[in-house]
Amino acid sequence: xxxxxxxxxxxxxxxxxxxxxxxxxxxxxxxxxxxxxxxxxxxxxxxxxxxxxxxxxxxxxxxxxxxxxxxxxxxxxxxxxxxxxxxxxxxxxxxxxxxxxxxxxxxxxxxxxxxxxxxxxxxxxxxxxxxxxxxxxxxxxxxxxxxxxxxxxxxxxxxxxxxxxxxxx
Numbered sequence: 001x002x003x004x005x006x007x008x009x010x011x012x013x014x015x016x017x018x019x020x021x022x023x024x025x026x027x028x029x030x031x032x033x034x035x036x037x038x039x040x041x042x043x044x045x046x047x048x049x050x051x052x053x054x055x056x057x058x059x060x061x062x063x064x065x066x067x068x069x070x071x072x073x074x075x076x077x078x079x080x081x082x083x084x085x086x087x088x089x090x091x092x093x094x095x096x097x098x099x100x101x102x103x104x105x106x107x108x109x110x111x112x113x114x115x116x117x118x119x120x121x122x123x124x125x126x127x128x129x130x131x132x133x134x135x136x137x138x139x140x141x142x143x144x145x146x147x148x149x150x151x152x153x154x155x156x157x158x159x160x161x162x163x164x165x166x167x168x169x
């Protein structure tokens with residue numbers, strides 16, 4: 001089947017569950033603009049947020065929330081934050097060890113789009129994606145611009161298709 005046929009089939013899924021994770025040592029529910037933005041965007045599409053957490057950039061917290069949300073009915077888990085190269089950035093390291101199948105194209109395309117906005121600094125991003133326990137997991141930098149770029153250019157156009165692919169037998 002073609003990609004267009006897959007997307008047509010995916011439209012019949014109904015509301016898709018998405019879990020959101022903001023990885024930050026300083027954000028709260030009130031200051032988490034990324035969480036608010038993604039929730040609004042997901043719900044505008046007629047989908048639902050099945051889980052939401054703000055966690056510190058600590059490896060044990062990243063692993064715990066991944067396992068927690070992987071045990072839910074959501075189809076996608078979106079992480080934002082902790083993808084840089086500073087010693088505190090550990091999200092990528094934890095997720096890369098746990099992903100069962102990787103989607104290298106996500107990180108490649110994300111950095112390409114980021115290059116248009118921030119130039120060579122885009123190479124500092126370790127945005128990644130893959131599957132884990134029947135879910136599609138995405139991880140982007142925590143800047144508002146990065147989250148918007150990932151959502152608008154990559155995730156929103158393929159949300160139903162991704163959910164359909166990961167759930168088909």
